[in-house]
Amino acid sequence: MARSTIREILKLTQRPDIISFAGGLPAPELFPVERVKEAADRVLTEHGAEALQYGASEGVRDLRDLIAERMSRGGVNVTRDDILIVSGAQQGIDLIGKVLLEDGDGLAVEDPTYMGMLQAWRPYNLCYYTVPTDHDGLDLDVLRRILRENPKLIYLVPNFQNPQGVTLSAERRRALIELLDEFDGIVVEDNPYGELRYSGEHIPSLYELDAQYSGKTTFDGHVIYLGTFSKILAPGVRVGWIAAPPAIMERLVQAKQASDLHTSTLTQMLVAEVARDGFLDEHVECLRDVYEARRDLMLEAMETYFPKEVRWAKPDGGLFLMAYAPEYVDMTDMFKVALEHKVAYVPGADFFVGGTAAGGHTFRLNFSNARPAMIDEGIKRLGAMLHEVIAFQPTH
Amino acid sequence: MARSTIREILKLTQRPDIISFAGGLPAPELFPVERVKEAADRVLTEHGAEALQYGASEGVRDLRDLIAERMSRGGVNVTRDDILIVSGAQQGIDLIGKVLLEDGDGLAVEDPTYMGMLQAWRPYNLCYYTVPTDHDGLDLDVLRRILRENPKLIYLVPNFQNPQGVTLSAERRRALIELLDEFDGIVVEDNPYGELRYSGEHIPSLYELDAQYSGKTTFDGHVIYLGTFSKILAPGVRVGWIAAPPAIMERLVQAKQASDLHTSTLTQMLVAEVARDGFLDEHVECLRDVYEARRDLMLEAMETYFPKEVRWAKPDGGLFLMAYAPEYVDMTDMFKVALEHKVAYVPGADFFVGGTAAGGHTFRLNFSNARPAMIDEGIKRLGAMLHEVIAFQPTH
Numbered sequence: 001m002a003r004s005t006i007r008e009i010l011k012l013t014q015r016p017d018i019i020s021f022a023g024g025l026p027a028p029e030l031f032p033v034e035r036v037k038e039a040a041d042r043v044l045t046e047h048g049a050e051a052l053q054y055g056a057s058e059g060v061r062d063l064r065d066l067i068a069e070r071m072s073r074g075g076v077n078v079t080r081d082d083i084l085i086v087s088g089a090q091q092g093i094d095l096i097g098k099v100l101l102e103d104g105d106g107l108a109v110e111d112p113t114y115m116g117m118l119q120a121w122r123p124y125n126l127c128y129y130t131v132p133t134d135h136d137g138l139d140l141d142v143l144r145r146i147l148r149e150n151p152k153l154i155y156l157v158p159n160f161q162n163p164q165g166v167t168l169s170a171e172r173r174r175a176l177i178e179l180l181d182e183f184d185g186i187v188v189e190d191n192p193y194g195e196l197r198y199s200g201e202h203i204p205s206l207y208e209l210d211a212q213y214s215g216k217t218t219f220d221g222h223v224i225y226l227g228t229f230s231k232i233l234a235p236g237v238r239v240g241w242i243a244a245p246p247a248i249m250e251r252l253v254q255a256k257q258a259s260d261l262h263t264s265t266l267t268q269m270l271v272a273e274v275a276r277d278g279f280l281d282e283h284v285e286c287l288r289d290v291y292e293a294r295r296d297l298m299l300e301a302m303e304t305y306f307p308k309e310v311r312w313a314k315p316d317g318g319l320f321l322m323a324y325a326p327e328y329v330d331m332t333d334m335f336k337v338a339l340e341h342k343v344a345y346v347p348g349a350d351f352f353v354g355g356t357a358a359g360g361h362t363f364r365l366n367f368s369n370a371r372p373a374m375i376d377e378g379i380k381r382l383g384a385m386l387h388e389v390i391a392f393q394p395t396h
Numbered sequence: 397m398a399r400s401t402i403r404e405i406l407k408l409t410q411r412p413d414i415i416s417f418a419g420g421l422p423a424p425e426l427f428p429v430e431r432v433k434e435a436a437d438r439v440l441t442e443h444g445a446e447a448l449q450y451g452a453s454e455g456v457r458d459l460r461d462l463i464a465e466r467m468s469r470g471g472v473n474v475t476r477d478d479i480l481i482v483s484g485a486q487q488g489i490d491l492i493g494k495v496l497l498e499d500g501d502g503l504a505v506e507d508p509t510y511m512g513m514l515q516a517w518r519p520y521n522l523c524y525y526t527v528p529t530d531h532d533g534l535d536l537d538v539l540r541r542i543l544r545e546n547p548k549l550i551y552l553v554p555n556f557q558n559p560q561g562v563t564l565s566a567e568r569r570r571a572l573i574e575l576l577d578e579f580d581g582i583v584v585e586d587n588p589y590g591e592l593r594y595s596g597e598h599i600p601s602l603y604e605l606d607a608q609y610s611g612k613t614t615f616d617g618h619v620i621y622l623g624t625f626s627k628i629l630a631p632g633v634r635v636g637w638i639a640a641p642p643a644i645m646e647r648l649v650q651a652k653q654a655s656d657l658h659t660s661t662l663t664q665m666l667v668a669e670v671a672r673d674g675f676l677d678e679h680v681e682c683l684r685d686v687y688e689a690r691r692d693l694m695l696e697a698m699e700t701y702f703p704k705e706v707r708w709a710k711p712d713g714g715l716f717l718m719a720y721a722p723e724y725v726d727m728t729d730m731f732k733v734a735l736e737h738k739v740a741y742v743p744g745a746d747f748f749v750g751g752t753a754a755g756g757h758t759f760r761l762n763f764s765n766a767r768p769a770m771i772d773e774g775i776k777r778l779g780a781m782l783h784e785v786i787a788f789q790p791t792h
Contacts, residue, residue: 036444040436051632087659116654123494236447260490260634
């Protein structure tokens with residue numbers, strides 16, 4: 001296991017003089033600190049002993065009910081028993097690996113894909129099948145050929161993918177569910193950003209579409225769903241969840257128990273208390289407004305300051321967009337130059353299964369964390385750096 | 397992985413009419429709820445954004461400093477860099493497995509040993525070398541023979557072991573360190589109960605003795621130490637730590653990051669805030685007083701109500717003692733009968749590497765959780781049951 005580039009970069013970019021578009025940090029000024037404080041007081045006053053005691057590995061009942069209710073809004077009947085609380089979606093990935101993956105298994109992924117998944121599953125020496133993506137998400141013709149090879153799992157971030165910001169279209173989601181049914185495949189649907197949509201129409205999750213396709217209200221399906229409160233409430237509480245078919249759920253609970261017994265009772269009860277009476281829904285509305293404005297500001301600034309040789313696509317939601325410099329520019333090498341320009345991004349290479357050869361010229365920008373004035377200034381600095389490096393290539 | 401007996405039993409024993417000596421639950425009425433409430437308010441008021449944001453995989457600085465200071469009290473210079481925060485010691489066990497164990501590796505353990513370790517490391521199909529114990533802890537002559545076979549790790553709970561309550565003597569600890577040096581062995585020292593001593597003299601940890609033996613103030617040693625706030629503060633926060641030599645620490649941090657990024661920033665800051673200004677030390681004093689009284693009460697009640705055929709040893713600390721029925725009594729079978737008598741314990745079989753054949757007649761009793769009146773009544777019920785089953789064995 002190599003220490004993740006993201007975490008190391010985060011340390012560097014904590015210098016106050018650097019404008020950082022690295023990391024995947026939510027905007028700290030939007031954390032509902034007062035609400036959390038009131039909730040902590042109420043939970044500890046009314047249920048102090050319970051909040052500080054050991055709890056069930058499955059998680060706190062009220063929180064599982066809350067998640068089941070929110071996941072049922074699309075028309076699928078999700079119940080408490082379908083939900084396992086985990087310490088952030090990253091732990092969900094770890095547990096799924098423990099339960100389903102063996103050494104040398106095949107895994108189908110978008111390329112680029114989520115770096116934290118690559119890191120968590122590195123010990124399994126997986127055989128990666130990479131699926132190319134366009135603006136509607138992954139190429140299903142390629143995926144069909146891959147499914148004939150019988151990979152153990154497919155891992156996808158269907159909404160506003162990290163790092164590309166791409167969303168899998170409704171049409172392709174339906175076609176994907178049919179493919180899963182045909183090949184008896186299992187997909188891990190990692191959906192941290194699904195509620196953070198700023199433009200375009202909401203698209204049902206694979207989890208919902210699978211349940212609808214199978215025609216049951218509860219189902220033994222093809223989708224393991226990962227959710228988290230990190231992006232819609234606060235990552236510091238480390239509370240996420242897995243929704244999975246019963247046969248897999250049983251094994252996930254065992255793996256959770258062996259891993260850390262259970263997620264903090266206190267933070268689970270806190271999240272349930274903060275969320276209640278519609279607060280979380282209102283809070284998500286507020287996040288959407290602010291992040292949409294920041295996305296638009298960043299896109300405008302890129303239009304203004306970036307050289308014409310750099311390309312990017314507009315994401316409909318989430319926290320990230322990916323930009324493509326000309327192929328002769330190594331954005332990993334350029335990272336040090338960027339720091340001299342007092343600006344930071346995440347080099348794209350580590351998101352690609354093929355590493356530098358595949359994505360050395362790409363870079364990921366986060367638009368949720370920096371305040372508006374910083375976004376404009378930071379993109380200006382980055383633009384200046386990109387103009388320099390492109391001007392210095394005499395053969396192009 | 398089989399779902400842990402303890403967790404399943406805990407569910408059954410939550411029925412209010414049952415007096416439970418199962419589980420390893422601290423006394424909930426001793427949780428410092430008011431102090432935690434004040435600390436939550438202060439942390440969120442003064443550092444709200446930090447407490448709710450992502451943090452470093454190593455853990456929160458102030459908490460690592462606090463732990464380093466507490467671990468240095470024995471004279472060894474422990475620093476922040478020696479400490480990794482984990483989500484309870486159970487996660488420490490999981491991470492150590494990820495970093496050091498491979499399929500089929502050898503592991504030397506006390507027999508019986510901690511069930512949660514057996515569960516966490518089950519996927520590695522370990523070859524277990526069991527070391528018998530007497531009232532001074534494990535038999536070092538047997539361990540020396542085992543070390544010649546080159547097991548990957550030794551796993552020990554040297555203080556008030558779960559489930560037996562046995563403590564490894566000072567003399568044997570020193571001899572063990574010499575053995576580790578001779579064979580270049582690594583021991584995992586799991587020490588959840590070390591501060592909960594009610595009688596006898598404090599004995600330095602293996603971690604301290606190893607550092608002193610090597611003659612260095614900081615060291616590249618033979619001991620990986622696991623600590624937790626679960627038993628001295630509250631398990632619901634899920635905060636523990638690993639202290640390890642630098643070469644192993646680097647890999648543990650990577651494994652922690654891949655597992656769940658980091659432990660909740662909020663609960664880490666909360667623990668540091670609760671502990672400060674000597675509060676935690678005072679609180680541990682209070683726990684010692686209460687738990688000592690409960691231990692003594694349970695021992696007296698056992699003396700009064702248990703048949704003479706049942707044996708047990710007095711533990712000098714911790715939360716547990718183990719009792720031995722005659723070998724013809726299967727305490728796993730008897731568990732259902734105990735529930736009819738409205739009392740619960742943990743059958744000992746699952747703590748033994750050899751299972752029922754080795755420990756079917758044993759049972760573990762927890763004396764920290766139940767209130768005094770319940771302890772007397774519960775042991776009385778258990779005694780009645782044991783008298784019945786022993787009287788019904790005509791051949792004995």
